[in-house]
Amino acid sequence: MAIAKAERLMNLALCLLGTRRPLSKRELRGSIEAYLEAGSDDSFNRMFERDKDDLRELGLVIETVENLDGDTGYLARRDSNRLPPITLDAEEAAALGLAAKVWQQARLAGAASGALQKLRAAGMPESEDAYEVHSALEPRIPVHEAAFEPLMLACRDRRPVTFDYRKANSARAEQRQVEPWTLECWRGHWYLAGWDRERGAERVFRLSRITGKVRSRAGAFTVEVPDVVTVRETVESWAGEVATRTARIRLRAGAGYPLRSRATAVRERGDGWDELEIPYGHGLDAWLVEFGPDVVVEEPADLRADVVDRLRAVAKD
Numbered sequence: 001m002a003i004a005k006a007e008r009l010m011n012l013a014l015c016l017l018g019t020r021r022p023l024s025k026r027e028l029r030g031s032i033e034a035y036l037e038a039g040s041d042d043s044f045n046r047m048f049e050r051d052k053d054d055l056r057e058l059g060l061v062i063e064t065v066e067n068l069d070g071d072t073g074y075l076a077r078r079d080s081n082r083l084p085p086i087t088l089d090a091e092e093a094a095a096l097g098l099a100a101k102v103w104q105q106a107r108l109a110g111a112a113s114g115a116l117q118k119l120r121a122a123g124m125p126e127s128e129d130a131y132e133v134h135s136a137l138e139p140r141i142p143v144h145e146a147a148f149e150p151l152m153l154a155c156r157d158r159r160p161v162t163f164d165y166r167k168a169n170s171a172r173a174e175q176r177q178v179e180p181w182t183l184e185c186w187r188g189h190w191y192l193a194g195w196d197r198e199r200g201a202e203r204v205f206r207l208s209r210i211t212g213k214v215r216s217r218a219g220a221f222t223v224e225v226p227d228v229v230t231v232r233e234t235v236e237s238w239a240g241e242v243a244t245r246t247a248r249i250r251l252r253a254g255a256g257y258p259l260r261s262r263a264t265a266v267r268e269r270g271d272g273w274d275e276l277e278i279p280y281g282h283g284l285d286a287w288l289v290e291f292g293p294d295v296v297v298e299e300p301a302d303l304r305a306d307v308v309d310r311l312r313a314v315a316k317d
Contacts, residue, residue, distance in 0.1 A: 008034040022065040022073025145207040150214040160217040184231035193231045195223045247280035255294040
């Protein structure tokens, strides 16, 4: 449906931009196949009015003109819809070049590269800075999860989705029905924030735990998308980044480097294990479970109990 509407809007825009005189509804209906297939005049009129409003919302200037006979016509003059010349200085050009290189591993790579080439053809200055030639750093956002592309499109088009999701403390995946809001990368992992319909609450999902295909669903969102979605703050809280206590754990030597990077103190025990002190906040138990037999919680007791409960739940499944 989204593709059909986009094609209809494009055809209407081309008709309005390609004419030198105002076109009536009757002429537009006879020129666009989707309008010819409308079941009735009322159906066509509703569709045309929605499309006209959508094009205006996208920025197309559409004029409404009445001729001497009182008939109403529509056109979009090219001079009213022409963008001003693009002028960028060297620093702005360098910023665009850097942004285009970020998406080299994702679907946006082609679009970013194509846009950059068009800007350069239009006179954008070539940037001769550290980012282009001399830098040893390559700014990239890693996108390895198959779920990224369909979720990115669903966020853009405001389409509900369903997917199978395996929580950290479960061996089996469960189906989720989600209204996707936004994607964000944090510590090398992609997360989706959205409204979980079955649970009736906002949820954040790690894309690497989505199994199978992401499927789009018809219908509109049932919950308004918030102006600000705090994905990073939510993930930090769940991962124990917002810490109020300190946990003491045993970690097998040579394992658990993410835990070691978080530790405030590390002591060698001499028996193939190290003792670490790490900040303790909500969600730390779920993170520790991911390291399996390489981690043993010594204190606090409630954290140890939570980790044991999660391991038992996984073994039970």
